[in-house]
Amino acid sequence: MVSDGAMLPMGGPKKRAVLGYLLVHANNVVATSQMIKVIWPQGAPSTARKMLQNTVSWIRGLLAERDLAPSCALLTHSPGYLLRVDESMVDLLRFERLARAGREALADGRRAEATRALREALDLWRGPALEDLTDTGITWPRLAALQEERLTTLEDYLEAEIAAGRHHEHVAELDELVTAEPHRERACRLLMVALYRCGRQVDALRAYQRTRKALMDDLALEPTRELRELETRILAHDVSLRPVVEPELRLTLSGAAHVRPAPTVETVPDEVPAARRAGGESVAAPPRPTASTGERKLVSILTTSFDLGHEVDPEDVDDLLADLAAAVRAEAELAGGTVVCCTGSAVQAVFGVPRTDEQDMLAAVRTALVVRDRFAAREDADPLPVTVRLSVNTEEILIKTHGAAPQVVSPAIDTCLRRVWSLPPDTVWICEATRRSGGADLIHDPVPYSTHTGPPLWHATGLRGDPPYPVDIARPPLVDRDHDLIILQEHLDLVVRRGRGRILTLVGEAGMGKSRLVLELARLIRRSPDRAKVLRTGTVHGLRTATADPLTALVASWAGLSHGCTPEEAEAKVTAAVSGLLGEGSAARSLTSGLLPLFAPGGRVRGGPDVGAVHAAVVDLLTGIAGELPVVLVVEDLHAADEDLLRFLGLLAGRVAAIPLLLISTARPQLVSRRVCSRASTTMTLDRLTDAAVRELWGSVLRREEEGDGAGLTPELFDRIGGNPMFAIEFARQRLHEPDGAPQGRLPARIYRVIAATLDRLEPEEKEVLKEATLVSGPIVPDTVAALGCRTVEVVRGCLDGLARRHLLVRELDGRGYTFAHPVIRDVAHAQLPKATRSGADRRAGALRAC
Known part of the structure; x- marks a missing residue:
């Protein structure tokens, strides 16, 4: 502690600990019982409360001696103490203000102002927070959170600097950061970009391999998709990695x-492989379009x-x-x-x-x-x-x-x-x-x-559709899914009867009706509310404003929190809800304390040092709820879940056998390997609808009275629907609004978005190969696609194999060619091609056919 440039005498470790704890919680009330617990973590003596009061008196005397009132005062405030202090007097408060201002400036595009604020915030650090106390063995969660906040601010600053083209100046600092924090993937990403822009491609790839090895050896985790994509882009010399000045x-x-x-x-076009004529004469294909096509x-x-x-x-x-x-x-x-x-x-x-x-x-x-x-x-x-x-x-x-x-x-x-x-x-x-x-x-x-x-x-x-489930509204009937619904009910019956949990993964293509099937189960449960309680979490695409964190959304829905509530309102409602579940004892207080980081200002740090405690608290909450009534927990879109949610589900899977909880997750076949497994887990695949079911669904949407009316269902349209219930519904709605047919065979917007979102999750090279494959008439053969897209046959063959593994292409029986797994996939991929690309490919295709 410094006053007028002079260090003040701080006394023994306990006095420094009390003052340090009050400072890191400045301008917030700290309960006496909480301070005793953290000052004496191994067990407080019987005189602990008296010793704390004496230390508070000593601090007040120290403040009075230096004439720091009224800008700094230690007040008694039920249920403990409040250190009220001016922001300018504490480096931590100044750091938090500057970091906040820097991030706001970054969000507004004021990059120069952001870097100044972030640099000023980082310059306030002179080593680990309360370093003299941590040397004595004190390990407060708040200190770990402060270190995480400092590293995040450093990454914000370095990212802004690299975006401004100052990558040469920060390579050494980034290398030091990645060495000290080998699991921080964002720091590794920044180092890779900086090294690549400095012309050190090999070093950038080595940095990736070093981080990947640390993650695999220490945590048994692969790097995130973003980091893997960056490695691919570096290998391909992606022009988007070159330094540019962003428009303001x-x-x-x-x-x-x-x-x-x-x-x-x-960009300089790559050399184009020539297509050989029968007589040995070569025909050079036109140059490949640049990245700006x-x-x-x-x-x-x-x-x-x-x-x-x-x-x-x-x-x-x-x-x-x-x-x-x-x-x-x-x-x-x-x-x-x-x-x-x-x-x-x-x-x-x-x-x-x-x-x-x-x-x-x-x-x-x-x-x-x-x-x-x-x-x-x-x-x-x-x-x-x-x-x-x-x-x-x-x-x-x-x-x-x-x-x-x-x-x-x-x-x-x-x-x-x-x-x-x-x-x-x-x-x-x-x-x-x-x-x-x-x-x-x-x-x-x-x-x-x-x-x-x-x-x-x-x-x-x-x-509609806010958690836990949408209100009952008119929807097309659930057809050809009676047997699947019975299986879900049987799993729930087992959970209720035996009092032990089960895990069920519903696998199916986009639009196959996974969410609708779970919704029907929830409706049946609502008719018998004493049977079970339905809760929902998972990735809610596009609605990140309301549900940025799946676990936060789960707890918020259970506690009755509205969107946009303040952290204070969240704390009050969560406290009340937990008290209503567990009473007013220590168990309720402990569970509430574990859940509140979910509602921290600005959102919790996912993957931070307290992530294990948060996951354990949510599992304890589900255990408590299931103690009153069996729980059905629905996790939507497991294939899109991040590592944080997967770790939570892994923890829950280890406990599920001891509690009456049915965990139902929905997933796409492309990433079915991410299903949550335990001894009580089952995987169920939703098949495509029969032709009769498609006709019934089509007729219900068109409001026709005749059973199974398939008026307007041409063989071509049957082929495009492909037994997918969502496709059938959307094409029928399109016919209602456009009875004469959509212009140029335009797809319904919802179908387009579902397929386009799948394509956007592909590796860049795979996506380009898939779009170029739409220009091939007949079987998709690697040699033909390679000539059209000006790629090597080996690269194209690898991409086609990857697309087949993702169920976007199907290998033909002879093993030499591929076809699209669904006609709509081809329609969407082809629609994304600009006219210039199509015409250029048509000219190349014509040259190939003339060979």
Whole structure:
């Protein structure tokens, strides 16, 4: 402790420990019982409370002697003490403020300001926090959390520096960090990028192998997909890894966005293998398209426009617009959107860039609803009149990649911007394609709003599907799944009857009805509420605003927490819910303490030092709930689960045999190996529907009375449906709205997104090979695809084998060629090819056919 540059005498270890604990919890009440427990972790003496009171008196005397009041005071505050201190007096508080400011600046694109704040925050550290106490054996969780926060801030700073092109200056610092923290994959990623940009490709690959070995040897874990993809991109000399200057957007009063463009990266085409003619004469294929050719995507565009009225002072307009834009940017990026335009009083975000997600449309609508509610609350608290206009449109765009900076190309961006200015304010307006894509999950007014400048719009009022399960609404019938539903009920009967848990993994392609089957089980359970309780967790794509952490979503749903509640409200509700479950004893207090990190400000550190304690607390919570009533825990999309959720499920699997809990997880066949296993685990695969079931489902959606009516189901359409119930429903809905047929055979938006999201999870090379394979007529042979895409036959053969393992291609019986596993996969992959790529490939295909 320093005062006026002089070190103050701190006394013995116990006195330093009391003062240190109060300082790391400055401006927060610390319970006396809690302090006694951490100061004497091996067991407190009978005089501990008196010794603590004497130490508090000594600290107060020390503060009075240095005349630090009123900026620093140690107060008695039930149930313990409160060290009230000015932020400027404690390095820890200054560090937290600067780190917070730096991250906010990074999120707003103010990179120079961010690096200054983060560097200033890091300079406050002079070694481990309370180093003299840790040398005595003290191991407080808060100290480990502080070290994690320091490392995260260091990574934020280094990432900003590398993005600014200063990779040469930080290679040594990154190498030292990775050596000291061999399990930090983000630090390894930054080191690999910095080394590659310095021309040290071999060293970058060695850094990856070093981290992979540490993870495998110490934790038996493979690196994350992001790190594996980076290794692949380095091996392929991906041009997007080259240093670029990111474009910066700045709001101006003139209504235009000033953009500093990123420099384009010129690429030299690889040598193209020649296709041999019969007479030995060679025909050189045209050069392969550069990385800037682009990709067509179906996205949802959120457009917001602010009306500031006439009462705002001209000098306040710039700051006000910047604040409004920052608020929209924060909400959009939190939900997975990418801000592509800031023009005057308008902000536009695209959902589906750079990767498609199955729930992009719902994420865009939810973000619009959150922005609407946020500014409605602002109007009540701020006298400045600000109204907001919002629209969500589903449109096709072209993504062009120049280096690392994606560029969105579409007239829809300008069209949405022009139309939103004429819409009524404080309302979320959606286009017909968005309304149709949302289906039963979207709540809107039944009557469309007619405009003079385009097709009708709809007023969106909310979303269904928040945990634990959606309300009962009209849905197509569950067909050809009676036997599967009986199997689920039998598993639950075993759990209820024997009092021991079971694990069931439902495996099926996207749209095969896994979630719908579990929903039907939940409906049956609700009819007999005394039989079991249904809880849900898992990855909820695109709705990250509400459920960033699957375990947080699980506990929040059980405790009755609403979206957007404060940490204080969360603590109160979780405490009350746990007390209602376990009473007021020490067990309830311990469980509450273990669950509260889930609701820490800014979200818990997933994978941090307290992750094991959090997982154990959630398992204890499920055990307590199951002690009153058997539990059905549903984990959706296990194939997309992160390592944190998988570790939790592994811990739960080890305990499941002792508690009446049925764990049902749904997974895609591409990653069925990630299923949770134990002695009581079963895997169940959902088959495709029969032709009769497809006809029945088709007729029910078209509201036809005749049983099994298949009017309009042509053989081609039967082939595209392929026994998939979701495909049958979406194609039938498309026929309802477009009885004359979709233009150019366009796929329903929901089907497109499901397949596009699967393709976006492929390795870059595999995805390009799959798209090029759509240009082949007949069997997909490696030699033909290699000639079309200007790749070696060995590379193409490896990619085709990988696509077959992911159930996107099927190997033919003769073993020489492949076909698409489903016609819709080919349709989506082909639709993503730009016209320039298609025409170039057609010319190469013509040259090959002439050989």
